Amino acid sequence: MSDTNISRRAFLQGSALAVTAGAVSRAGAAGLPEVPLQQSPLTQPPLSPANGRPYQPVVTLNGWTLPWRMKNGVKEFHLVAEPVVREIAPGMKANLWGYNGQSPGPTIEVVEGDRVRIFVTNKLPEATSVHWHGQRLPNGMDGVAGLTQPGIPPGKTFVYEFTARRAGTFMYHPHADEMVQMAMGMMGFWVTHPKDPNFMRVDRDFVFLLNAYDIEPGAAVPKVNTMLDFNLWTWNSRAFPGIDPLVVRQNDRVRIRIGNLTMTNHPIHLHGHEFTVTGTDGGWTPPASRWPEVSADIAVGQMRAIEFDATEEGDWALHCHKAHHTMNAMGHGVPTMIGVDQSAVAGKIARLIPDYMVMGDKGGSMDGMEMPLPENTLPMMAGNGPYGAIEMGGMFSTVKVRRNLARNDYRDPGWYRAPAGSVAHEWKGGDAPAPQAAPAMRPGQPGHGHDPH
Numbered sequence: 001m002s003d004t005n006i007s008r009r010a011f012l013q014g015s016a017l018a019v020t021a022g023a024v025s026r027a028g029a030a031g032l033p034e035v036p037l038q039q040s041p042l043t044q045p046p047l048s049p050a051n052g053r054p055y056q057p058v059v060t061l062n063g064w065t066l067p068w069r070m071k072n073g074v075k076e077f078h079l080v081a082e083p084v085v086r087e088i089a090p091g092m093k094a095n096l097w098g099y100n101g102q103s104p105g106p107t108i109e110v111v112e113g114d115r116v117r118i119f120v121t122n123k124l125p126e127a128t129s130v131h132w133h134g135q136r137l138p139n140g141m142d143g144v145a146g147l148t149q150p151g152i153p154p155g156k157t158f159v160y161e162f163t164a165r166r167a168g169t170f171m172y173h174p175h176a177d178e179m180v181q182m183a184m185g186m187m188g189f190w191v192t193h194p195k196d197p198n199f200m201r202v203d204r205d206f207v208f209l210l211n212a213y214d215i216e217p218g219a220a221v222p223k224v225n226t227m228l229d230f231n232l233w234t235w236n237s238r239a240f241p242g243i244d245p246l247v248v249r250q251n252d253r254v255r256i257r258i259g260n261l262t263m264t265n266h267p268i269h270l271h272g273h274e275f276t277v278t279g280t281d282g283g284w285t286p287p288a289s290r291w292p293e294v295s296a297d298i299a300v301g302q303m304r305a306i307e308f309d310a311t312e313e314g315d316w317a318l319h320c321h322k323a324h325h326t327m328n329a330m331g332h333g334v335p336t337m338i339g340v341d342q343s344a345v346a347g348k349i350a351r352l353i354p355d356y357m358v359m360g361d362k363g364g365s366m367d368g369m370e371m372p373l374p375e376n377t378l379p380m381m382a383g384n385g386p387y388g389a390i391e392m393g394g395m396f397s398t399v400k401v402r403r404n405l406a407r408n409d410y411r412d413p414g415w416y417r418a419p420a421g422s423v424a425h426e427w428k429g430g431d432a433p434a435p436q437a438a439p440a441m442r443p444g445q446p447g448h449g450h451d452p453h
């Protein structure tokens with residue numbers, strides 16, 4: 001395939017110009033890189049670079065990395081903005097907008113110093129643009145429709161070109177009708193690897209975006225006008241139990257890069273290990289500025305790279321610490337009934353509705369209860385673990401640390417088998433007589449026996 005003169009001239013002018021309508025016709029399309037598509041919602045293995053400078057590729061949780069072609073020393077990518085169907089978790093599919101068959105779009109991986117050319121074809125019913133969030137680039141490549149370029153009209157292809165100047169963690173998303181397009185799932189991850197592959201080297205490097213949708217139970221299209229009250233809290237447009245585990249070999253150095261494109265902050269909490277924040281939107285954090293944490297709050301529009309040594313074997317929860325963010329669509333608006341004896345009223349209702357069930361009087365646990373749900377709707381908390389129901393949904397997964405894994409093996413090893421005697425269990429030794437402390441009293445208080453004075 002050969003370049004078109006039109007696009008080459010456009011690059012020399014150094015701004016995001018449309019490859020003219022002719023170029024996306026059958027004849028002109030010869031100049032465009034092919035469009036890789038991904039349909040599977042499962043985590044794809046890391047894409048080892050076939051050409052260019054070497055690096056340790058990342059693993060996109062429930063996602064994939066976009067292949068490129070090398071054209072006269074330039075890495076060429078082709079993104080297609082289009083309507084997609086995304087399985088949020090088994091049992092529920094959403095009609096979203098995304099890139100190359102999925103929401104989020106594929107991760108783009110390049111190396112510091114790479115010359116990068118990205119063709120963006122718009123198959124949406126309205127204009128779009130792509131903003132390369134966090135990058136240093138020529139102003140005309142920044143992707144803000146109206147400010148730095150005209151919007152990409154439906155059916156047209158624009159080209160962006162710049163040098164990836166700074167290593168780090170980035171995102172991409174539209175800067176055109178943002179409220180609608182981001183509520184519909186248009187976003188993706190970008191990683192620029194350091195030129196020196198041994199700089200900040202880790203064994204496993206995971207990436208995902210925090211996103212959120214408001215989809216009525218039974219519906220499939222997000223409500224795009226919702227400002228705060230979302231009901232699906234997702235990582236890469238997947239909700240637990242649809243989120244894959246992060247599989248790690250014991251003693252691996254692990255990095256998890258997280259970007260937040262929701263409307264609120266998310267305190268992401270890791271069990272069993274301490275981590276440090278080694279990178280932000282602005283670059284690597286200076287080592288002297290790091291301190292140990294077990295939760296990192298990720299504000300809207302921010303990115304954080306956390307790192308730890310996976311020393312402890314097991315299945316360690318990794319989740320947002322806002323309790324409503326580890327739940328799915330149903331149940332957020334239900335009144336609190338804890339401690340309310342509903343038995344009298346239940347009898348009366350049962351005469352009218354034979355299957356009526358008292359709910360919530362002993363807490364919210366759904367353990368063992370099967371609820372009828374509307375079509376295409378996820379239960380509020382849904383996962384099953386080796387010891388019963390995991391009463392979670394939404395922004396929840398596990399870091400599965402195992403010994404004896406191969407270096408590049410990311411397959412789910414199943415549930416952790418804890419050594420005998422190391423699991424919390426029912427006490428069967430009988431009640432020990434516990435000495436009770438005497439009731440607290442103030443000196444001189446009448447009726448309380450002896451006075452120390």
Ligand SMILES: [Cu+2]
Nearest residue numbers: 266320322325
């Ligand atoms: Cu959250």
